Amino acid sequence: MRRAQYGWVTPENMALFTDMYELTMADSYLRHGMDQWATFDLFIRHLPPQRAFLLNAGLEPVVHYLLHMRFTQEAIEYLREQGIFSDAFLSYLRTFRFTGDVWAMPEGTVFFPGEPVLRVSAPRIQAQILETALLNITNAYVTFASKAARVVLAAQGRAVADFSPRRDHGMDAALKVARAAYIAGCAATSNVLAGHLFGIPITGTMAHSYVMSFPTELDAFRAYAADYPNNAVLLIDTYDTIQGAKHAIIVARELRARGYELRGVRIDSGDLVALSREVRRLLDEAGFPHVQIFLSGDLDEYRIRDLLAAGAVADAFGVGTRMGTSADAPYVGGVYKLVEDETGLKIKLSTGKLTLPGRKQVYRSYEDGRMRYDVIALADEPPPEGTVPLLREIIRKGELVADLPTLSEIRERAAREMRALPDPLREIDVSYQDTYPVRISAKLRRLTEAVQAHVKRSEMDAK
């Protein structure tokens, strides 16, 4: 049978989005009667290069996945065809639904390596099957939000628009980028579907091909201004940017004579520092100080910082490829680790890969509205004095028990969090990644050492 070679993830088939080994392990657990509750932490071990903090995003998609994933008959038939799964397991999958507990940091929360951003307690088989999707969703969203936060910081209050859809890793990735970037403080996206699905403001100007489609640049500008007299942003670098600015001024005068004001001009290539200053001067001299200058073209946080430091004049930036692919650090290494099961606390001892055992909470201490330090502690310890807990109960026994915030509320949380960052963490060049103190509570540290010693002893005994 020839299968169609395009594919869509849907609420109906998303349960099959899992690594094969999750299912073979799950079947094995079922055969061996090992479906007692277990707890897994989702956390990021290390900061990626050039990141001083991480911004959480993706929780509502995670919640949707957990509440709605089901194995359809078609999915089960596909698994049966593999010839390795037990009938008991295939039956088990037929009625599968998530019945566990989830604690998580809200979307828009700043967090740091080692801190559990999501904690799942559930029958072991469930917790295992979920691993791949939870990691995939969280890793992608955190990668995008953490990158966009840096671009927003670099723009120093100027508007940033997400122009990345054509270069993101697929249409779905572009939706995630648009949402994560908006959470991180971007003002808008060019992605119309993201606007429709999420309620993000959408924006756009014109392309070079539009200008080239008219006999002259001035004809193109006049046509566009006639069609969008309140919203025209003219792309002035198709042929010669300074000449383009002069054409834009002609059109701005014509618009004003009709009672409208040109909204802006966009420069997408060339020496953006020199050109933006000269264009600003031309616009100001011609009596158009309110016409905005949009800069775009291979921008990211480094380039925006350098442009502004060199005196570029800009009201807004259109940022695409490098933000949407998080080009300088295209992944965060989120992991999902067993920390407790019915036999006790668990840790992983592989070389360089220590895990903190037990069900944990993360506490944050603030002073004068700035973050001072975080404490990772056991969930049943009393909270360290003067701190606030970051993990919240989201799902209890498979039921949503939290009010999920609106996108605006998430975005406001992210803005508050970014204002509370210590100054060194707001720098674009990350000179010392461990600036921010993440402490381990004394009780958790003692417990970790005890479990380590115990695991080593058990393994010795087993040899």
Add this chain to the structure above:
Amino acid sequence: MRRAQYGWVTPENMALFTDMYELTMADSYLRHGMDQWATFDLFIRHLPPQRAFLLNAGLEPVVHYLLHMRFTQEAIEYLREQGIFSDAFLSYLRTFRFTGDVWAMPEGTVFFPGEPVLRVSAPRIQAQILETALLNITNAYVTFASKAARVVLAAQGRAVADFSPRRDHGMDAALKVARAAYIAGCAATSNVLAGHLFGIPITGTMAHSYVMSFPTELDAFRAYAADYPNNAVLLIDTYDTIQGAKHAIIVARELRARGYELRGVRIDSGDLVALSREVRRLLDEAGFPHVQIFLSGDLDEYRIRDLLAAGAVADAFGVGTRMGTSADAPYVGGVYKLVEDETGLKIKLSTGKLTLPGRKQVYRSYEDGRMRYDVIALADEPPPEGTVPLLREIIRKGELVADLPTLSEIRERAAREMRALPDPLREIDVSYQDTYPVRISAKLRRLTEAVQAHVKRSEMDAK
């Protein structure tokens, strides 16, 4: 109204996956009666760093998009709410369907910068609205396929499995990675949904958490071998890799006594060179020379090359994060440029961004089964002697006119193409990116110069 904060791209809403400016430009073209046929080329301007060639993928998804994209009533209502589109345009969208022509290189074709990999001729408004989706799909697939091809080359005939789902840019990106990696020569994926949707072989072993879920490592190995006696690959590095190998040998003996053979062991951390050699020695001495060694853990083409050069022993590699995010070059800069309209040939003159005008074909010359050079020529020129054309007619007046190949056929084409690469292009370190000659036909070069001169004169006249 609170919108749900998870989003799905579907065949019903994918038409809205477009940059806002495509729609504002399209409306403007409609108002100005500018819907004559125009031709756009999709091509990649430059090789990304560390790439010596590009591998085409994504055509069948592009074709599906072109044949099935429609604007639903809901989509049109969303656009109407923006308050800037004309009623005529919203009516136009209601009956929108693609009626143009598409020529493209088949999936699995090696190609180079400057060569049109896809050519769209259509009424200008259609061609404009499609731009974002065509670029998004092609850029993503080409990025993934070109990366995976390098990993496959580095493995020198050993099997490579895609283990990337947990780190890819969303579930949909992971589907694309799995399919692109399979096209490029990977043997399998851990992504069960990709297996189901595309028919790719699925594979998997076990996780550290599985081993930790049993009282001892040996208990875990025995349980898994009992459940999957024909398919067991045991993960031996949870506690101590050498001890793990000894436990695996115990289980291999027990399996053999029951008439089965252990399939393999996996090492995911530590000094993979030393450990793989020692584990191989232990397995061989114990009488298990056919038990395979799988290596994984932060692998990519560089690391695989270095491991093999240093004498690591491996039958297969599990490659995840860095392949799935194309970490060293997470995007290709595909662009979509107007090259011809009813007024004649078109080019873009912005600084450093030359476009070749006109409808073109790409020809390839082979000698002794190896690629020698490519020629970009006008579509109506006679083919250069001894060359084969790479662009094929796929869609004519909105109807599919090509037989789309199966996934196996695409994969075979890619394998043939990679065998035909000149040796320097098969190197993992790309020392000189312009190794492969891409020529411009004399007629196309003369025409480009003539159009350049004409555009410059017109702009002068317009000043």
